């Protein structure tokens with residue numbers, strides 16, 4: 001199968017030296033890319049600004065903003081032989097908002113008012129809701145128990161699965177090598193997994209995608 005995996009944060013620039021972003025390091029997405037490649041799949045890894053080594057055998061596309069990420073995901077899904085099933089795994093912490101304007105030169109503080117006008121970014125998973133032959137898996141990083149929000153996001157975005165986690169939980173935050181996650185499917189089933197390495201979580205996500213694809 002063809003896996004398109006997103007990882008890391010996006011950056012939404014206000015000018016060349018200022019941006020809105022978040023602390024995602026990309027570890028979970030890089031682990032999914034590695035696990036999918038190890039299972040014999042073609043993998044395109046769409047990475048926001050992160051400092052991780054590209055897993056062997058994986059095609060990497062570096063992006064900055066949410067809009068760049070959407071374009072790269074579309075291109076990654078389109079670049080597959082007709083009839084090949086694709087799997088989209090959105091681990092990226094995509095910024096929901098961006099500054100309404102981006103200056104081409106550094107803004108001087110005297111030119112800034114202290115208020116920042118924001119506009120919504122596209123929701124990548126929702127935009128690709130009707131993509132044919134694509135298994136779609138999302139993440140829900142929450143502060144607190146993720147179960148209810150994971151179910152909501154799974155249904156709202158029409159996903160095959162949402163992987164929820166509590167970023168304030170021990171061993172589960174941004175930048176950790178481990179994660180304690182919950183797998184939520186659209187039928188409302190909620191499966192709690194024990195604390196394990198991000199690579200072990202990644203292998204289970206790949207196995208889920210393989211099972212889902214084989215059931216058509």
Ligand code: CTP
Pocket residue numbers: 066090091092093094095096121122123124125126137138139140141153
């Ligand atoms: N996502 C996306 N495009 C966005 C924002 C999020 O595709 N613009 C994806 C994320 O990669 C993740 C899932 O949607 O797989 C859930 O992201 P999250 O930020 O938790 O949810 P939101 O839809 O932004 O909801 P909220 O801000 O209400 O928590």
